[in-house]
Amino acid sequence: MESLEHLTPTDREILNKSWAIVSKDMQQVAVNIFQMIFEQAPDAKLMFSFMMKDYNVTDQDTKTRIVT
Numbered sequence: 001m002e003s004l005e006h007l008t009p010t011d012r013e014i015l016n017k018s019w020a021i022v023s024k025d026m027q028q029v030a031v032n033i034f035q036m037i038f039e040q041a042p043d044a045k046l047m048f049s050f051m052m053k054d055y056n057v058t059d060q061d062t063k064t065r066i067v068t
Contacts, residue, residue, distance in 0.1 A: 007015070022029050037044050 004012075
């Protein structure tokens with residue numbers, strides 16, 4: 001990867017150590033990341049069709065309104 005070429009050896013070491021910690025519980029890390037995304041940008045849930053069951057979606061004057 002091109003972007004990795006710009007990392008210093010110290011940067012690479014830090015990333016490797018961090019990944020070793022994070023990779024121990026990938027499922028929880030993924031949950032935490034998605035929770036953070038949805039808390040900061042609730043409309044991001046619209047990109048995940050399986051999450052639409054939590055919403056009542058109506059079309060009104062070409063604007064989509066989300067009601068929780």
